[in-house]
Amino acid sequence: DTEVTQTPKHLVMGMTNKKSLKCEQHMGHRAMYWYKQKAKKPPELMFVYSYEKLSINESVPSRFSPECPNSSLLNLHLHALQPEDSALYLCASSPPGTGAPYEQYFGPGTRLTVT
Amino acid sequence: GENVEQHPSTLSVQEGDSAVIKCTYSDSASNYFPWYKQELGKRPQLIIDIRSNVGEKKDQRIAVTLNKTAKHFSLHITETQPEDSAVYFCAASIHRWGNQFYFGTGTSLTVIP
Numbered sequence: 642d643t644e645v646t647q648t649p650k651h652l653v654m655g656m657t658n659k660k661s662l663k664c665e666q667h668m669g670h671r672a673m674y675w676y677k678q679k680a681k682k683p684p685e686l687m688f689v690y691s692y693e694k695l696s697i698n699e700s701v702p703s704r705f706s707p708e709c710p711n712s713s714l715l716n717l718h719l720h721a722l723q724p725e726d727s728a729l730y731l732c733a734s735s736p737p738g739t740g741a742p743y744e745q746y747f748g749p750g751t752r753l754t755v756t
Numbered sequence: 757g758e759n760v761e762q763h764p765s766t767l768s769v770q771e772g773d774s775a776v777i778k779c780t781y782s783d784s785a786s787n788y789f790p791w792y793k794q795e796l797g798k799r800p801q802l803i804i805d806i807r808s809n810v811g812e813k814k815d816q817r818i819a820v821t822l823n824k825t826a827k828h829f830s831l832h833i834t835e836t837q838p839e840d841s842a843v844y845f846c847a848a849s850i851h852r853w854g855n856q857f858y859f860g861t862g863t864s865l866t867v868i869p
Contacts, residue, residue, distance in 0.1 A: 684845075684859055686857070689856065
């Protein structure tokens with residue numbers, strides 16, 4: 642299996658809802674990422690998990706809450722979002738880097754609309 | 757932190773011509789430089805990459821060059837085809853804190869048939 646998968650593909654939620662995005666990979670990668678991407682802009686890093694531990698939080702508002710239950714799964718819990726949070730949310734993974742950089746592979750993304 | 761600049765932001769070429777996209781980076785510790793192609797509504801797809809111990813890498817019609825001294829790297833696409841039309845992102849990675857990737861602002865490439 643050489644893919645990163647994400648569910649759901651599309652999500653519409655109200656500002657008071659609670660929802661979760663899910664990401665899965667079975668490539669044995671030990672670094673997993675959440676990015677937010679607005680139209681015609683580059684992916685914007687939100688969180689990095691390295692060996693199931695949160696290693697980078699790019700000052701993301703607390704209404705976004707990441708979780709890494711095991712080495713294959715990454716979740717992003719959403720609560721009380723704002724309309725400006727509407728975007729494509731991309732998950733990515735890469736092999737562990739021990740002194741050498743490795744490729745990063747993206748999932749297909751979840752298109753989130755906050756109403 | 758690392759700052760990656762990418763030019764041009766838009767590029768139109770005739771089918772069969774070459775396209776060149778350039779990126780500069782600021783942190784000399786960056787040691788891995790991938791290029792991603794993103795078609796409308798799809799995920800960024802890794803198309804080619806280069807590590808800091810290599811000056812040039814080629815894969816069929818695509819090549820990447822790296823000048824570590826000047827801190828810049830470029831993507832070259834030869835014999836362009838309409839299916840090359842997409843947004844291209846460069847990135848620089850520093851192996852610290854879990855392989856953090858810094859992206860350029862993107863180049864929208866249009867290949868005119």
